[in-house]
Amino acid sequence: MLFNRYRRGLFITSFLAAPVILYLVYVISPYIQAFYIAMTDWRGVTATPGFIGLENFVRLFGDRVFWKAVTHNAALLVLLPLFTIVIALFFAFLLNVGGARGVTGIRGSQFYRVVFFFPQVLAVAVVAVLFQQVFRPDGSGMLNGPLMALGAEPIGFLSNPNVAFWSVLGVMVWQAVGFYVVLFSAGLASIPRDMFEAAQIDGAGRLSLFFRITLPLLWDTVQVAWVYLGILALDVFAIVWVMTDQHGGPDWSTTVMAAEIYRNAFQYFRFGYASALGVVMFFFTVGFAILSLRLSRRERIEY
Amino acid sequence: MSDTPHINRRGFLRGAALVPVAGALAACATPAAKPTASASAAPVATSAANPFGMAENKPLEVWIFDGGFGQDYAKNIHQPLFKSKHPNVEIKHNATKEITKVLQPRFAGGNPPDVIDNSGANAMDFGALAQDGQLQDLTALLDAPSWDDPNTKVRDTIDQAVIELGTYDGAFSVVGYVNYIHGIWYSQKVFKDNGWEVPKTWDEFLALCETIKKSGKMAAFTYAGKHPQYLYEPLLTMAAKIGGNEVLVNIDNLEDGAWTTDAMKTAATAWAEIGAKYLMEGTAGLDHVQTQTAQNKLKVAMLPCGSWLENEQKTTTPADFEYGMFPIPDFTGSDKMPYGTLHSQPSENFIVPSKSANPQGGMEYLRAMLSKKAAGDFSELVKTVSVVKGAGEGRELSPGAASATKALTDAGTNLVYYRWRTWYLPLDDEVKAATGELMAGGVKPEAYLERIQKKADEIKNDSSIKKYKR
Structure with a gap:
């Protein structure tokens, strides 16, 4: 018995050793180092950074651009999950149970399912460069071309500071929706068909079918989606850095925390300060994770 | 069944939430202090032909910013010219568009290359480098005899603005090569x-x-x-x-x-x-x-x-x-x-890292670059004006370069930066x-x-x- 238990432990350890070591070396240890670097004036080149205590954190409170970035992350945290989930739910509903008889998808749903997933397959950098062209402010832009042909003024999707943030949000939603359509479709597939049929026999239309049956039974999956999208909103970087003018501009209108960390580290060579920003971002993310886990603690419906 | 490890949704999410943050923070790692190499002392005796005392058997590592001017000028003009006087020095030519990403870790690790064309949008911050004493003091280069004429100092063959703008903390340490x-x-x-x-x-x-x-x-x-x-x-x-x-x-x-x-x-x-x-x-x-x-x-x-x-x-x-x-x-x-x-403004900035393996070789390379032949060939190849005085003389300049050169001559001393x-x-x-x-x-x-x-x-x-x- 004892031997068995020992063997079992060894068996488990042998599987876990490699990933745990990798995790310690490449995740946990940089974390701890970042906390230390955040308290130095390291500029990235010297081998002996000076220790300056919490000075970087004091400085950070007066950093207008960083707090602007935080508000952008906060806005994304609310808006990105909201738009993505609403649109994805709508599509998933139509693809699975939106058909005329309520138990199948609308016509061509197999085809749409694939099409919706396309953006997910593209690398973020590719999407960013693609949309730079889509958003071009002159006649060769995919959106402004037709607009100008109709005689309208071209819209500075990325060059107007009042519009640029919404362009970024739009691209992120566009890219994320496909995945959540698939996720929600999987969730819908696990809901027994007879529930829909029973509701239909009772005379439920598509709308009440959605709000009374689909949404409550899918709530669990929606919560997962919300957490994933929240994380995506907090650590958004590549799309902003590659797509927007002046990496988070114009006029700081699209910048996010990760972009400011990168800018301070690799452009201003203020690695100490950038690490301090990273530490703050770490606490925001952990805070979000704890909060979302607490809020979503709820009994699931068994069927 | 009760003692089987159970991964639930909650636990999984908790783990997943932490992963992306790690990515953002893992980017940098603490530098490790190494014993500083005493490379600044010249390895061999200096002479008129070898004013910095460069060792002829040490390799020379050169990094060029592969941007608007490309890298051909270094490979086909500067390096052959350098080789003509120092055939035994092995030149390790490298080029990149991402100077910082490639070379910053080398500085932090204490083994930077010998010559860097620190230019482009992703150049390293000169202030940070100067602050940490990473830049070789190039005053010796200014006072060395020029490549072309042993009776003229390098100082007198280049535009004054180069010296003014290349000085950080009182030490001349950055050579702007092109006159923008x-x-x-x-x-x-x-x-x-x-x-x-x-x-x-x-x-x-x-x-x-x-x-x-x-x-x-x-x-x-x-x-x-x-x-x-x-x-x-x-x-x-x-x-x-x-x-x-x-x-x-x-x-x-x-x-x-x-x-x-x-x-x-x-x-x-x-x-x-x-x-x-x-x-x-x-x-x-x-x-x-x-x-x-x-x-x-x-x-x-x-x-x-x-x-x-x-x-x-x-x-x-x-x-x-x-x-x-x-x-x-x-x-x-x-x-x-x-x-x-x-x-x-002089630009396309070349530096010699002070903690490199062969800073003397780096300075010698810059001395070759600042010769009339190197600068003139360069101007012609990349259609621009160099900081070497008279290097454009008798060369066939393109309309834009000619127009800019004329404007510069007309401006005389009325130059701002x-x-x-x-x-x-x-x-x-x-x-x-x-x-x-x-x-x-x-x-x-x-x-x-x-x-x-x-x-x-x-x-x-x-x-x-x-x-x-x-």
């Missing part, structure tokens, strides 16, 4: 065909913009809207022209109210008017390549740029385009600096952001300058940012 001459660029052919004249005064410039706009043939003016530094350059040069060189000196020195002087207000107001009336449609969302290509396609007449433009556009420029450049026009008859005042841009990068980003807004009409000239002044004051009061004076 800034101005308004146009097609000499287009101007001739349409009977347009190069404007000498601001009123003439506005009138010309109006004429071009009314002609319906093309837009009058554009700039790289995505990169507003292309526009703050003529704005600052104009302010210096109106108010004198001290306008820029005060800005560089972070003097109180340096940005909000009358000269700056006049210049900002003048350019805001161009922004409101004469910009090519969509300018704000286009980058330098797109606007410059629009000029090549005759969609716009003029744009502000530097003397690298001609080489950068060589693949899209029509054969008979004939680039030309004119200086910032007189704003009033009483401008402090005369017509022809130019912003010229500014350094805050490389000294205080956060200020640069703020001025870019604000200038974009100014040209788009989102902010009035006074508010524009106040906003920048605020950032300048912030930097002045930030003890962690090293301050420079000129």
Whole structure:
């Protein structure tokens, strides 16, 4: 018995050793180092950074651009999950149970399912460069071309500071929706068909079918989606850095925390300060994770 | 069954939530202090032919920024010339567009290469390098005999501005190789065909913009809207022209109210008017390549740029385009600096890391580069003006380079420059952001300058940012 238990432990350890070591070396240890670097004036080149205590954190409170970035992350945290989930739910509903008889998808749903997933397959950098062209402010832009042909003024999707943030949000939603359509479709597939049929026999239309049956039974999956999208909103970087003018501009209108960390580290060579920003971002993310886990603690419906 | 490890959704999410944060933080790792190599002592005795005491058997590692000028000039001009005197030195040539990403870890690790062309958008911050004593003091290079003539010091063969601008903390440590001459660029052919004249005064410039706009043939003016530094350059040069060189000196020195002087207000107001009336449609969302290509396609007449433009556009420029450049026009008859005042600045900056394995070799390489032959061949290959005196003599220059060279000769000593841009990068980003807004009409000239002044004051009061004076 004892031997068995020992063997079992060894068996488990042998599987876990490699990933745990990798995790310690490449995740946990940089974390701890970042906390230390955040308290130095390291500029990235010297081998002996000076220790300056919490000075970087004091400085950070007066950093207008960083707090602007935080508000952008906060806005994304609310808006990105909201738009993505609403649109994805709508599509998933139509693809699975939106058909005329309520138990199948609308016509061509197999085809749409694939099409919706396309953006997910593209690398973020590719999407960013693609949309730079889509958003071009002159006649060769995919959106402004037709607009100008109709005689309208071209819209500075990325060059107007009042519009640029919404362009970024739009691209992120566009890219994320496909995945959540698939996720929600999987969730819908696990809901027994007879529930829909029973509701239909009772005379439920598509709308009440959605709000009374689909949404409550899918709530669990929606919560997962919300957490994933929240994380995506907090650590958004590549799309902003590659797509927007002046990496988070114009006029700081699209910048996010990760972009400011990168800018301070690799452009201003203020690695100490950038690490301090990273530490703050770490606490925001952990805070979000704890909060979302607490809020979503709820009994699931068994069927 | 009860003791089977169970991974539930909650636990999984908890783990998953932490992963992306790690990515952001893992980027940097603490540097490890190494015993410093005592490479600064010359390994062999110095002589006239080998003024830095370079060891002939040590390899030399060279990194070139593979940008507008490419890397062929280093491989085909500089390195063969170096080899002609030092055939036994093995040159390890490298090129990259991402200087920082590739080389910053080398500095942190204590084994930087011997020569770096620290240029481009992803160059390393000279201030950070200087602050940490990573730059080799190149005073010995200035005092060494020149490659061509043992009786002339290198110091006397290059433009004075190179020494002035390459000095950090009292030590000359950065060699700007190219003389960037800034101005308004146009097609000499287009101007001739349409009977347009190069404007000498601001009123003439506005009138010309109006004429071009009314002609319906093309837009009058554009700039790289995505990169507003292309526009703050003529704005600052104009302010210096109106108010004198001290306008820029005060800005560089972070003097109180340096940005909000009358000269700056006049210049900002003048350019805001161009922004409101004469910009090519969509300018704000286009980058330098797109606007410059629009000029090549005759969609716009003029744009502000530097003397690298001609080489950068060589693949899209029509054969008979004939680039030309004119200086910032007189704003009033009483401008402090005369017509022809130019912003010229040595650039394409070469450094020798002090902690490299072979800094003597690095300096010798720079000495070769600063020879007349190397600089002349370079000018011809990349269509630009180098900082080596007389290197362009007798060479066949392209129309744009010839025009810029003539403007430089005409300007004489009326040259201005500014350094805050490389000294205080956060200020640069703020001025870019604000200038974009100014040209788009989102902010009035006074508010524009106040906003920048605020950032300048912030930097002045930030003890962690090293301050420079000129």
